[in-house]
Amino acid sequence: MRKIAAATAVAVALLANGLVGAGLGVATAAPAAATKPMSLYSPSALVLTVEPGTGDDEGSVQRAVTLSCAPTPSGTHPAAAAACAELKRVQGDFTALAPIGRPMCTQLWQPVTVRADGVWNGKRVSHVQTFPNTCIKSAAMGGVFEF
Numbered sequence: 001m002r003k004i005a006a007a008t009a010v011a012v013a014l015l016a017n018g019l020v021g022a023g024l025g026v027a028t029a030a031p032a033a034a035t036k037p038m039s040l041y042s043p044s045a046l047v048l049t050v051e052p053g054t055g056d057d058e059g060s061v062q063r064a065v066t067l068s069c070a071p072t073p074s075g076t077h078p079a080a081a082a083a084c085a086e087l088k089r090v091q092g093d094f095t096a097l098a099p100i101g102r103p104m105c106t107q108l109w110q111p112v113t114v115r116a117d118g119v120w121n122g123k124r125v126s127h128v129q130t131f132p133n134t135c136i137k138s139a140a141m142g143g144v145f146e147f
Helices: 002-016 080-089 134-141
Strands: 045-052 063-068 112-120 123-131
Touching: 063 080, 112 134, 123 134
Parallel strands: none
Antiparallel strands: 045 063, 045 112, 112 123
């Protein structure tokens, strides 16, 4: 009885997966779409925003872009390939992004907040950081938030 139940379960599983054709026990080629492998890349898709203010004063988003880095850079980010390269270099750690040179920024207090929400290499990411002004933001965050 167990053997019959096990054989029935295997047959049902094969039928459900399209591996057994009209003739019982005859394996047929599965359609190409069914045999397509799942992606080998962990998802890396982010929404990046820039908003005026300190981020806690409920300011409206000034600019927003999408950035997807796997398998190829894409999204609405104007320099997706460069931004993905920077993030790959720091393994998605926004706090490790290197400053660009030593720009001459004023000490004007006009705060700007950047946000990154999404997934990086299959892990949830949420980063918020406020800068005194856009010059300092640009210098600190490289090209990731330049849009």
